Amino acid sequence: MLKSLTLENFRNHDKITVEFKKVTAIIGPNGVGKSNILEAISLISSCRSFREEDKRNLVNFESDYARITSGDLEVFIQKNPSLLFQAKERGVVRKKSDFIGILKSVVFSPETMQLIDGSPRLRRRFLDIMISQKDHDYLRHLIAYEKVRQERNSLLHSIRCVGDREDELLYWDQELAKHGAIITKKREKAINFINKIIPQFYSEISGKIEDVLNIEYLNNSKNDFLEKLKENRYREICSNHTTIGPHRDELIFKLNKYNMANYASRGEIRSAVLSLVISELEFLSEGTDVKPILLLDDVFSEMDSERRAKLSVLVSTYQTVMTTTDLNHLSPKLIKNAQIIELSHNG
Numbered sequence: 001m002l003k004s005l006t007l008e009n010f011r012n013h014d015k016i017t018v019e020f021k022k023v024t025a026i027i028g029p030n031g032v033g034k035s036n037i038l039e040a041i042s043l044i045s046s047c048r049s050f051r052e053e054d055k056r057n058l059v060n061f062e063s064d065y066a067r068i069t070s071g072d073l074e075v076f077i078q079k080n081p082s083l084l085f086q087a088k089e090r091g092v093v094r095k096k097s098d099f100i101g102i103l104k105s106v107v108f109s110p111e112t113m114q115l116i117d118g119s120p121r122l123r124r125r126f127l128d129i130m131i132s133q134k135d136h137d138y139l140r141h142l143i144a145y146e147k148v149r150q151e152r153n154s155l156l157h158s159i160r161c162v163g164d165r166e167d168e169l170l171y172w173d174q175e176l177a178k179h180g181a182i183i184t185k186k187r188e189k190a191i192n193f194i195n196k197i198i199p200q201f202y203s204e205i206s207g208k209i210e211d212v213l214n215i216e217y218l219n220n221s222k223n224d225f226l227e228k229l230k231e232n233r234y235r236e237i238c239s240n241h242t243t244i245g246p247h248r249d250e251l252i253f254k255l256n257k258y259n260m261a262n263y264a265s266r267g268e269i270r271s272a273v274l275s276l277v278i279s280e281l282e283f284l285s286e287g288t289d290v291k292p293i294l295l296l297d298d299v300f301s302e303m304d305s306e307r308r309a310k311l312s313v314l315v316s317t318y319q320t321v322m323t324t325t326d327l328n329h330l331s332p333k334l335i336k337n338a339q340i341i342e343l344s345h346n347g
Helices: 034-046 120-134 136-162 166-206 225-231 233-239 266-285 305-317 332-337
Strands: 004-010 013-019 023-027 065-070 073-078 084-089 092-094 105-108 213-218 250-255 293-297 320-324 339-342
Touching: 004 034, 013 034, 023 034, 023 332, 034 065, 034 073, 034 105, 034 120, 034 293, 034 320, 105 266, 120 136, 120 166, 120 250, 120 266, 136 166, 136 233, 166 213, 166 225, 166 233, 166 266, 166 305, 225 233, 250 266, 266 305, 293 305, 305 320, 305 332
Parallel strands: 023 320, 023 339, 105 293, 293 320
Antiparallel strands: 004 013, 004 065, 065 073, 073 084, 084 092, 213 250
């Protein structure tokens, strides 16, 4: 259980320590840093922000570094003179592949609502973070795959510009295929797990028993990855980019066999995303007694009474940290059992 969190020079917080209970509600107007606290929990959980790609932007404008501390865990981000990101346990720097998942978390935020109809990159990112928190072997192969892909892209550029030998690509193709095969296999396993439980969750949340939600995983390197790389070699040399592999895979959310990104209503998307969050919690909890922390970033305001009720059930099952601009968005039962932390522009 997350007991406390200390932020130093993180976003708009110069120095703040927050104590948590089973249910913690952080209330305040926009701009006071409520979401930044959830973002910090997510960072110490997955070494990635659910809101920001550039880690430099996580550091306070007037500072060169930021530090997030929770018990034995610490994330240190240096902005100047050069970017440095370190994850530590008991003061010892750990590899990301060993650090991620010590403190598991699931985020439900306005950004999560973009998963279904947003860019494919968002869906791959969601899938990678989810699996990495549970499977360190997956993360190690994902890191290795990205290093190989960058090396291969550099060689493609060199072949195009200075005429290096194409046969040098064979080694990188084989490495890419080796790591890529493991990544796709583990992704397929995770999606199969999700698809066994998400239809029931969606029916309960939407109240439409006849509607069926599932996720289709499109693996573009399936059936002889190496041969596909060979077939696309000329095009990749011209573009300097690897165009085949897990980094181009896609997830399609289908409601009654139709792509939700093309026709789903806002209410259907809310129900589907909430179903996905519940399924992610189940995925991370499966096979262990340690449950992930649920982070709810101002999502109650977008929910109707029925979906708020479903969220309230989740809150009673998991340690939850939530933000809101108005306590009226939370049910009286939630407020009664929650620790309330009020933030203001005055500190």
